[in-house]
Amino acid sequence: MAQAKIGIIGGSGLYKMDALQDVREMNLETPFGSPSDAVFVGTLEGTSVAFLARHGRHHHLMPTELPFRANIYAMKSLGVEYLLSASAVGSLQADVKPLDMVVPDQFIDRTRQRVSTFFGNGIVAHVSFGEPLCPELSQVLSEAIASLSLPDSSLHRGGTYVCMEGPAFSTKAESNLYRSWGGTIIGMTNLQEAKLAREAEIAYATLALVTDYDCWHPDHDSVTVEMVIQNLQRNAHNAQKVIRETVKRLSQTPVSSPAHDALKYAILTPLDQVPDATKQSLDIILGKYL
């Protein structure tokens, strides 16, 4: 039976959910290794949710080192159908200010060293990714933010999240290039999660918390970790409020997401041709098609 239909991945500055009650700490193993940390399953707004600190509770994992597959697989194994990511981002646009919140609807992938698929080893699948973030879940998240009327924080619905490799921040030339491409915000983590969540048929949406103007803005200092953490600390309480409100709304009115059937027409390899070991390691993801 599902332990939690809603999952939360907390990024920089969001290492635990304060309001989570009756918490169980679950140390999960997956065919793709261990997740970033234990998954905390508990009750939020009367609903069972699973929380994972993306970089570990002591922030010991770099973006490049994140066990993305294990993290998404662990969420899937708990029965998660909706996954909310809370992430720190830099702004690439003047009207997107530090402390604002963005619910992006697109990505540009500038990563170079990451595995972003569960497939291979005898099974080929190509999921649709034209709408990389779930529009329905993003809508619930946006409505939750808007309903809270947070002071000092504007909501931006839609926008392009540029996902870079890191760990060093961008050069000015890169930052300006991303601006010229129409990028709205920049971060280092969400693209792989969104792809893997899609392959695992989990609806995924991002609450992007703006912490800085990266390094392009002539009137603002270039991003530093200190700046990111300071602004996140100012915003952490609001982020938790938004997550609680989203969970409340989602549990009252669950949305149906195209992501929940993402594999229906995506798998090219006849399943009776897939090696047993591969079938076994993808059991939780392929289950309903086997």
Ligand SMILES: CSC[C@H]1O[C@H](OP(=O)(O)O)[C@H](O)[C@@H]1O
């Ligand atoms: C601490 S600044 C850079 C760091 O913050 C963001 O992390 P997350 O997406 O997990 O909130 C960014 O992607 C970098 O990993």
Ligand SMILES: Nc1ncnc2[nH]cnc12
């Ligand atoms: N400017 C920036 N670039 C990449 N990741 C970030 N996370 C927060 N601010 C960032």
